[in-house]
Amino acid sequence: MVIGWYVHHHGYGHVARFLAVTPHLRTPVVAFSSMPRPAGLAADVDWIRLPPDADDYTRPDGSPADPRDADPTVRGHLHWAPLDHPGHRARLASIASTAAERSLTAFVVDVSVEVVVFARLLGLRTLAMTQPGARIDAPHALAYDLADGILAPWARGAVSAEALGARTDRVVWTGGISRFDGRERVGARDERSVLLLGRVLDDDVREDLSRRLRARGWAVTSAGHDAASRIDDPWPLLTRSTVVVSAAGQNSVADLAAADARAVVLAQDRPFGEQHDTAETLERWGLARRADSRTDAATLVDLVERAAQDAPEWSRWQTAGAAGRMAAAIDAVHP
Structure with missing residues (x-):
């Protein structure tokens, strides 16, 4: 067979x-x-x-x-x-x-x-x-x-x-x-650190967001937004960052769950509204803060700081x- x-x-x-x-x-x-x-x-x-x-x-x-x-x-x-x-x-x-x-x-x-x-x-x-x-x-x-x-x-x-x-x-x-299911965490979670994961924002918005966050005392890491920033293993960053800003695709969400991450998910425009439906669920279940690719940098700063205080029960996602x-x-x- x-x-x-x-x-x-x-x-x-x-x-x-x-x-x-x-x-x-x-x-x-x-x-x-x-x-x-x-x-x-x-x-x-x-x-x-x-x-x-x-x-x-x-x-x-x-x-x-x-x-x-x-x-x-x-x-x-x-x-x-x-x-x-x-x-x-x-x-x-x-x-x-x-x-x-x-x-x-x-x-x-x-x-x-x-x-x-x-x-x-x-x-x-x-x-x-x-x-x-x-x-x-x-x-x-x-x-x-x-x-x-x-x-x-x-x-x-x-x-x-x-x-x-x-x-x-x-x-x-x-x-x-998630490819990370069962993997051990790498170190303790950092204080006031943000991971911007993937190409979820236009370059100008990402740069504006990074400037605003740094001005408020946040350390910002961007990964995967272009070929030069691509990393094969984001697990250490996922587990150590205070807040992760990520897309709302199925694999991205499962990785957030595996990492027990506090997150802001940006629903990307995909056929049939796939990511918007997922982001709506995450918000309703209290698992992540919800935004989309049109959300401005000032609003995203507020969402990041709110997400940092969250305690999501990611076990509900059954990863x-x-x-x-x-x-x-x-x-x-x-x-």
Whole structure:
């Protein structure tokens, strides 16, 4: 028995989740992604690089084409299936040929409506990763209806997910998946230190915020806002900073939970309002202060100073053991 796993190439969150869960699986895995093989992936995990399907291409008649103009949604029934695109066709062909050659029995899809549909048509037991936000459109409904199981990487009841309401018999809420789950803290928390993590603010706002905070006696560290500031292991900064200013993506929030961080989360504009829904929950549960990319520096200073006095109960996000719970749900899909 072998599991296939589709890893979406946008951002780092999907591959981070894959890296966190795969060490807990009892079943061999073959991964498919447009991303290059990630560093640190176990040598016994196969990684099949898929060609891109969103670049300009040449139609069979020789004319140039933009995939956005090639009926990619099939009149609203799918999200992305551009006509005549050789990369799109080659991606699905690679999945199909590997499924036959390696005798795949199950397929985890994180995330793609089209791959869920295709995997199920191949006769594979299919698990669809879901995300927060208003995913009530026809393509999402199709994917959730066809999936044999739906994986929700947050605590049950945390995020309003209308699309899952009629399908709860097939949903597994695992809790937030963090690569840092179970890792020991690095030193005591500093006093009056702020970590600005990731590219969550425009440069001018970030610089203005840093100046204002320093003027009020805060030490400020910025990490991950550009290639030069990228760090491979933010864990020491996460655990030692008084307050962390971060995006409200699922992996970012799970990392905050693992670090027991006091936080200000800035909801980034993403499809279906994903991060805004998550930030709303965090505020409602008293886990973090909420802002967004349009919040000005003066307001953010106030939020940081308020967050420094918080005592969030991050155990509610159920990050501890979440990767193992997701792995168990995936292993259980086999006959």
